[in-house]
Amino acid sequence: MPDKPAMSRKGEQTRAEIIACAQDLFYRRGYGGTSFSDIVEAAGVYRGNIYHYFKTKDEILEAVIARRVQEFRALQREWEERCPDPKQRLMRFVEMLAACEDDLVRFGCPIGTINAELGKARRDLQGSAKALFDLFRDWLATQFVALGREAQAQSLAFHLLGRAQGVSLIAHVYHDPAVLQREVATLRAWVDAL
Amino acid sequence: MPDKPAMSRKGEQTRAEIIACAQDLFYRRGYGGTSFSDIVEAAGVYRGNIYHYFKTKDEILEAVIARRVQEFRALQREWEERCPDPKQRLMRFVEMLAACEDDLVRFGCPIGTINAELGKARRDLQGSAKALFDLFRDWLATQFVALGREAQAQSLAFHLLGRAQGVSLIAHVYHDPAVLQREVATLRAWVDAL
């Protein structure tokens, strides 16, 4: 944050609290479905006070996306540390779907849903949200390259990303964990056969 | 429309015009992103006048969904007439993705995007939008049964539906027809191998 001159310890905490609450609300209710009042209430700050930290709602979204980027980067580093084998790493990605079953069924994929929403309502902001997809596309492509699939790495990454998005959407629409589990099994077999 | 006592020829036309314009706007901008003013302007009727035809915006959405159901049913009937072979029919479904390339890249899948939006913002209305998915799931499952895959017909239908949704979302987010084309090629091979 180079353009934020200085902020007290308390200020940083409040700011972080606002972002965390907004992230949760944006995920569960969508960006358009979340009002300033909702965020203010969840974060326990006063109405006008939020403007001390963010000039606009869009700015909050940018901060939320930046936070998600950090979270996912940390997750990918963890996968890399635990699994030296690229195929095992790809499997981790697939297993994430199973691990997040509950949230996926209830609210859909946190990356896919925000991109879908912004793609229609706010194409200007969708450019920022796309970074979350880029993050996984690049990481997956790296694993495919490590598997000796240089030529198709990008396509394979998009393929796997698409499969994950497709099953997340269907499972969410039907509120059905079984649909998710069956597709995850298919994806495990797909990774295994690589 | 059993509860609509009677409506003049002109009235029916105006009503149909409102629904058609709303369908287009809901698809391109989303339900929440489309205001009454937008619909009124596109349909060329006067502001307060629209309430003569629909009591609420939600009612317009229901009418739009009903119209889409009719459209898709007609499409499926056409596929059935042109293709006696179930595998050829499944291929038609896949080819639809290629045929709609332009719209899919620009606005995403008309079924998936409305369900994704309503799933967060208006779960009450999402129940109606899900009927569009049911329509394709059932039609696809019927083809798989005809192929002698009774036991897996439902799973296979969800699988294909998910693949179509996944690629639509990715292609939309990246505004990239090439992603769509590559995945469609993969799906053609998948259907071929059935």
Add this chain to the structure above:
DNA sequence: GTCTATATGAAGATAGAC
């Protein structure tokens, strides 16, 4: 069935005392 005027409420945003 057509058209104008307006009510009502919610949301984003601001001002300014403390």
Add this chain to the structure above:
DNA sequence: GTCTATCTTCATATAGAC
């Protein structure tokens, strides 16, 4: 950095003359 009061805008929705 905290808190209250308020402004503006835009959305859905309604009333009622013609």
